[in-house]
Amino acid sequence: MNFEFTEEQLMIKQAARDFAVRELLPDILERDAKCIYPERQVKMLAELGFFGIMIDPQYGGGGMDSISYVLALEEIAKIDAATAVILAVHNSLTAYGIEHYGTEDQKQKFLPSLASGEKIGAFLLSEPEAGSDATSQKTIAEDKGDYYLINGTKNWITSADHGGLYILIAQTYPEKKHKGINAFIVDRNSPGITLGPHEDKMGMRSSDTHSVMFTDVKVPKENRIGEDGFGFSFAMKLLDGGRIGIAAQAIGIAGGAFDLALKYSKERKAFGTEICNHQAIAFKLADMAVKLENGRNLILKCAWLKDQGKPYSLESAMAKQYCGDSAMEITTEAVQIHGGYGYVKEYHVERLMREAKVTQIYEGTSEIQKIVISRTLLKD
Amino acid sequence: MKILVCMGNVPDTTTKIRFDSEMKKLDTNGVQWVINPWDELALTRALEIKEQSGGKIEKVSVINIGKADAEPTIRKALAIGADDAYRVDADPTDSYFIAAQIAEVAKAESFDIIMCGIESSDFNDAAVGSMLAEFLDYPSVSAVSSFEFNDGNISLKRDIDGGKETISVSAPFVAIVQKGICINPRIPAMRGIMMARTKPIKVTDPVATDSLIEALTFDLPVSKAACKMVDADNTDKLIELLHGEAKVL
Numbered sequence: 230m231n232f233e234f235t236e237e238q239l240m241i242k243q244a245a246r247d248f249a250v251r252e253l254l255p256d257i258l259e260r261d262a263k264c265i266y267p268e269r270q271v272k273m274l275a276e277l278g279f280f281g282i283m284i285d286p287q288y289g290g291g292g293m294d295s296i297s298y299v300l301a302l303e304e305i306a307k308i309d310a311a312t313a314v315i316l317a318v319h320n321s322l323t324a325y326g327i328e329h330y331g332t333e334d335q336k337q338k339f340l341p342s343l344a345s346g347e348k349i350g351a352f353l354l355s356e357p358e359a360g361s362d363a364t365s366q367k368t369i370a371e372d373k374g375d376y377y378l379i380n381g382t383k384n385w386i387t388s389a390d391h392g393g394l395y396i397l398i399a400q401t402y403p404e405k406k407h408k409g410i411n412a413f414i415v416d417r418n419s420p421g422i423t424l425g426p427h428e429d430k431m432g433m434r435s436s437d438t439h440s441v442m443f444t445d446v447k448v449p450k451e452n453r454i455g456e457d458g459f460g461f462s463f464a465m466k467l468l469d470g471g472r473i474g475i476a477a478q479a480i481g482i483a484g485g486a487f488d489l490a491l492k493y494s495k496e497r498k499a500f501g502t503e504i505c506n507h508q509a510i511a512f513k514l515a516d517m518a519v520k521l522e523n524g525r526n527l528i529l530k531c532a533w534l535k536d537q538g539k540p541y542s543l544e545s546a547m548a549k550q551y552c553g554d555s556a557m558e559i560t561t562e563a564v565q566i567h568g569g570y571g572y573v574k575e576y577h578v579e580r581l582m583r584e585a586k587v588t589q590i591y592e593g594t595s596e597i598q599k600i601v602i603s604r605t606l607l608k609d
Numbered sequence: 610m611k612i613l614v615c616m617g618n619v620p621d622t623t624t625k626i627r628f629d630s631e632m633k634k635l636d637t638n639g640v641q642w643v644i645n646p647w648d649e650l651a652l653t654r655a656l657e658i659k660e661q662s663g664g665k666i667e668k669v670s671v672i673n674i675g676k677a678d679a680e681p682t683i684r685k686a687l688a689i690g691a692d693d694a695y696r697v698d699a700d701p702t703d704s705y706f707i708a709a710q711i712a713e714v715a716k717a718e719s720f721d722i723i724m725c726g727i728e729s730s731d732f733n734d735a736a737v738g739s740m741l742a743e744f745l746d747y748p749s750v751s752a753v754s755s756f757e758f759n760d761g762n763i764s765l766k767r768d769i770d771g772g773k774e775t776i777s778v779s780a781p782f783v784a785i786v787q788k789g790i791c792i793n794p795r796i797p798a799m800r801g802i803m804m805a806r807t808k809p810i811k812v813t814d815p816v817a818t819d820s821l822i823e824a825l826t827f828d829l830p831v832s833k834a835a836c837k838m839v840d841a842d843n844t845d846k847l848i849e850l851l852h853g854e855a856k857v858l
Contacts, residue, residue, distance in 0.1 A: 236681050237802050240688055244796050251793060278799025291799030 234296070241282075241297045245304035248277065253309040260311070260435035261580055264427060266391055267312050267435055275346020279316060284324055288340035295532035299477035303525075306481025307488070310584040311436040313478045315349065318387045321474035323350020323396050326467050327414065330454050339394060339414060348393030351417070352471075353383040353441060354464055360384075361597050363398075363464065364407040368443065370399035377401070377413065377453070379421075379446040385591070389424055389439035393417050397448075398464050401457070410460035414452040421446035432583035469542045471592045472549035473531045479549075479556035479588035480524040486563035486581040487517050493567055493576075504566070513562050520555040527551055543605045549588075550598035556585035610761075610780060611718070612659065612669045614652045615711055615725035615737065616686055617645035617701070618679040622730055632826045635731075642682050647726020649689075649794040651786045655724055656690045656795065658758045665761060668692040670720070674701040674710045680810060688797035688805040699815035703822040706815075708740035713816050715745060721780035722763075727752060727787040738785035748782045754789030 234242070252270050260267060274280060282298050284290025298320060306313035324343045327335055342348040359365040368381025379399055386392075395415040402409025415422075425440035455463055491514060494505035504510045527548040534541035560582035564571035571578045589595045620626070620640045627636040644652070652671060659666040671686045672695040673679050683694045695718075697710040715723055723745075728735035742749030754773070755766035765784060767774045797805075839847045852858040 236684060237805075239681075240685060240797060240802050240805075241799070244798075244802070247796050251796075276798065277796060282799055286803070291803055293799060293803070 234300070237293070238297045238300055241293060242300040242304055244277065245279070245301040246307075248274065249305050249308035249312075253305070253312055257309050257435075257577075258574055258580075260309075262434075262574070264429070264434045266437050267309070267315075268391070270309075270312060271315060271346065271349065271391070274312070274316065278344075280319055280346035280349070281324070281344025282320060284328060284340055284344040288328070288336055289344035290324075290340070291344075295473065295535045296529060299473060299528050299532045302474055302477040303481035303484065303528075306478040307485035309435070310478060310482050310581070311433040313481060314433055314436050314475075315388055315391075317471070317474035317478055318352055319343065319350040319392075321471040322352040322467050323392075323394060325470055326352075326396050326412070326454065326463065330412075330459075330463055330466075331414070332451075334451065335414060335454070343394060349388050349391055351386055351388040351392035351395045352467070353386050353389075353395050353397045353415075355384045355386075357382060357384050357440070361594055364410075364461065366398060366400040366410055368397070368399040369403075370397075370401045370411050370413065370448070372401055373447075375450050377411070377448045377450065379413070379415070379443040379448055381443050383441045383443075385428070385438060386441050387436055387438055389417075389441050390427075390437045395441075396454070396467075397443075398460050401460075405458065407461040408458050410464075411458065412454040412460040412463045413448045414454065415446070415448055419446050419448070430587075432580065432585070432587055468592055469545050470535060472545040472598070473528060473535065473541070475588055475592045476524070476528045476531070476545070476548040476552035479552040479585065480521060480528060482581050482585045482588065483517075483524065483552070483556040483559035484521055486560040486578050486585075487514075487521055489576070489578055489581075490514065490517070490563035490566040493570070497568075510566055513566060517559045517562055520559055524548070524552040524555050543602060546593070546598040546601035546605075549593060550595045550602065553585075553588040553595055553598075556588050557582075560585040610662075610666050610721040612655045612666060612722045612724060613695075613711075613715055613718070613720035614648065614655050614669060614671045614686075614691065615723065615741070616648040616652065616671050616673050616683070617726070617729040617731070618642050618673055618675050618682040619645045619729055619731040622646065626829070628827050628829070632828070633824065635827075642679070644682055644686055644794075645726050645729045645731075646794070647728060647730070647787060649686075649726075650788065650790050651724040651726050651784075652686055652689060652691060653793070653795040654756050654786065654791040655722075657791060658756065662758050663760070666722075666758070670695060670718075672697070672711055672714055674699055674707045674815075676700060683810055684805045685797065687808040687810075688801040689795050690797075690801055691808070693808055694810040696810055696812045697815050698812050702820040704734040704736035704740055705821045706818050708737045708744055709818040710815050711737070711741050712744035714813065715741070723747070723781070723783045724756075725783070725785055727785050738783055742783040745781070745783070748778060749785060750776065750778055750782065751785040753784045753786045756784060756786065756790060 278291045281290035282293050286292040370377040370379050397413045397415045401411045421444045423442045428438040494510050497504050531541045531544045531548050563578040570576045621643045655669045659669050670693050671691045674697045695714050701707050725738045750765050752768045753765050754768050757764045
């Protein structure tokens with residue numbers, strides 16, 4: 230066992246930290262309040278290579294490992310979870326999906342623009358009536374010979390507007406149920422794509438989230454990922470990896486709230502002493518720190534398994550469920566430690582608490598993770 | 610032309626400083642090391658100048674006087690964009706020693722522009738740049754807050770009392786830079802981090818030089834006394850405390 234990070238991993242973590250403090254923190258409250266997309270910051274992150282962090286250098290990426298990636302995501306999420314989710318969807322789902330399941334032609338055609346951040350990736354799986362029950366895809370991809378004709382609606386799509394490249398999951402053979410589902414690479418500007426209004430969300434307010442409507446959208450046949458009917462299996466494989474990213478985002482949110490609560494508890498006085506000297510607060514800090522440590526270790530183990538090419542489906546479900554739930558608990562306690570100040574926006578912890586909530590919901594709810602975990606345990 | 614940026618390896622500026630039991634040496638346990646912030650600004654500006662020079666600046670090198678444990682910090686400078694690095698394998702005992710070692714390398718490698726931060730964030734000597742210029746018999750410009758290459762017609766701005774002084778200078782010279790030289794230190798990009806290990810760090814032995822300073826002891830700052838609150842109406846109490854306790858009246 231080796232718990233030491235490499236020099237490069239530490240450098241990436243520090244680079245992400247420096248970027249977040251310098252470029253994301255100053256306007257986060259305004260972007261959160263007014264739902265402003267972090268356009269300037271996304272461009273800078275692209276220039277620094279964060280949108281191609283794990284992509285093979287032959288396609289223009291940084292070729293870093295999953296451990297570097299989760300360390301970077303955590304640091305960004307500590308300050309700004311909305312920017313972290315833009316990175317997470319782009320890297321864990323869109324870029325990873327094309328790089329690991331795409332044809333060589335698809336990789337050469339699409340990866341360079343994803344690696345450079347010229348195009349931001351989005352992943353279109355959820356539908357108005359298909360969230361956790363992802364097999365119930367109503368969006369139809371009709372096989373028309375040399376192209377597919379797409380009709381239907383996707384919901385809760387991160388980077389739907391600013392994203393340039395979609396990975397779309399849609400049903401080609403409804404009678405085959407989940408075995409009839411396909412995955413496609415779709416240009417966001419294809420004729421027939423329209424967006425619903427920006428969702429007015431509880432948290433992650435500066436990431437853009439929309440529903441996406443497809444009306445007779447033509448997708449060339451060569452844009453299908455994998456064999457005919459591979460789409461559902463592909464989506465599930467991607468989400469296994471995506472969960473590691475969301476777990477890292479969740480623990481970042483929690484870590485950000487913890488840092489603020491720890492600092493505040495050493496400054497704020499009550500009953501003649503700093504509140505950290507009261508056991509009621511000190512024990513909260515201890516509980517929060519243990520959860521953070523557990524969560525980080527789970528994430529790092531998943532990232533390590535993934536880098537080693539070993540199975541990580543069970544562990545990533547555990548990490549996602551534990552980190553999402555812990556993020557909610559830790560951020561709630563951070564608000565509690567701040568008392569009244571925690572309830573106002575200036576102190577950031579209320580925002581982090583709002584942002585934590587969705588980590589229990591998207592890319593598989595905590596309940597879905599428990600299904601994955603328990604079914605794996607009970608399989609034999 | 611070639612630029613050499615001198616870089617110190619210093620404790621992260623948020624480090625809680627401790628000394629050994631005899632108060633003679635920094636306790637380095639748990640210390641995270643970083644590029645001296647002023648040197649990091651110098652490096653950032655050097656790289657910007659190189660990029661804007663249209664090929665006239667062929668490379669930017671960094672130099673550190675330190676043992677092998679300074680190499681992660683040196684590699685950060687390489688990740689940020691320096692082309693190569695020099696490390697003189699010695700403990701950086703005092704400014705005179707450090708300047709003498711840098712001078713040897715600068716002379717041997719014929720650097721045209723040498724940039725260093727105005728001081729180090731740990732010992733604050735603010736002496737290496739001037740000493741280095743003396744060793745090399747080069748002009749030195751201190752407190753530089755703006756550096757324009759202008760196709761080789763170099764123009765520097767110095768901060769002086771109440772304003773700025775603009776001067777031109779011909780290479781070779783030493784520029785001792787301070788805040789304002791660039792907007793922010795550069796954050797290393799993924800590609801730079803990936804490339805850092807492939808860039809050379811040339812390690813040389815120090816030349817025999819005496820250190821001129823021996824630190825006798827270090828003292829930590831006295832911690833702030835507790836604040837006493839006095840009721841706004843109770844001026845008698847305030848005067849009594851200022852006179853009797855603080856002894857300022």
